[in-house]
Amino acid sequence: MLDRVEATVPALQAAGDAAQAASERMREQADGAEQRILALSEAAKGHAVKHISGYAAQAMRHARDAEVVRMSAAARAVFRQELAATLRQQTRDRSGGLALTWKALLGSHLAACAAASIATWASMTF
Secondary structure, rough: OHHHHHHHHHHHHHHHHHHHHHHHHHHHHHHHHHHHHHHHHHHHHHHHHHHHHHHHHHHHHHHHHHHHHHHHHHHHHHHHHHHHHHHHHHHHEEEEEOOOOOOHHHHHHHHHHHHHHHHHHHHHOO
């Protein structure tokens, strides 16, 4: 029996050495895997940041476009109100009757425009 035990000692020694070598290889592979996992997590962070940034930029463009539409509508409404009030005031005399017709108002504006053009031309020429 002692012979059999002595015969198994080298086999056990070889198995222990093989287990030690396998453990070292596993440790090296684990270190390499840790580095790959860190690289993958950094890449995933970068991808997530790009995705969030793109989504935020898209949301900002959408909000800007919606605000431009709202501001344009508000400006048109104010312009219409002010223009209507000004035209009513310009076309009525103090007694409440029509002082100027549309044609007369348009004619006076055209005459003023023509006079301004002639004056500009004259000042540039002479």
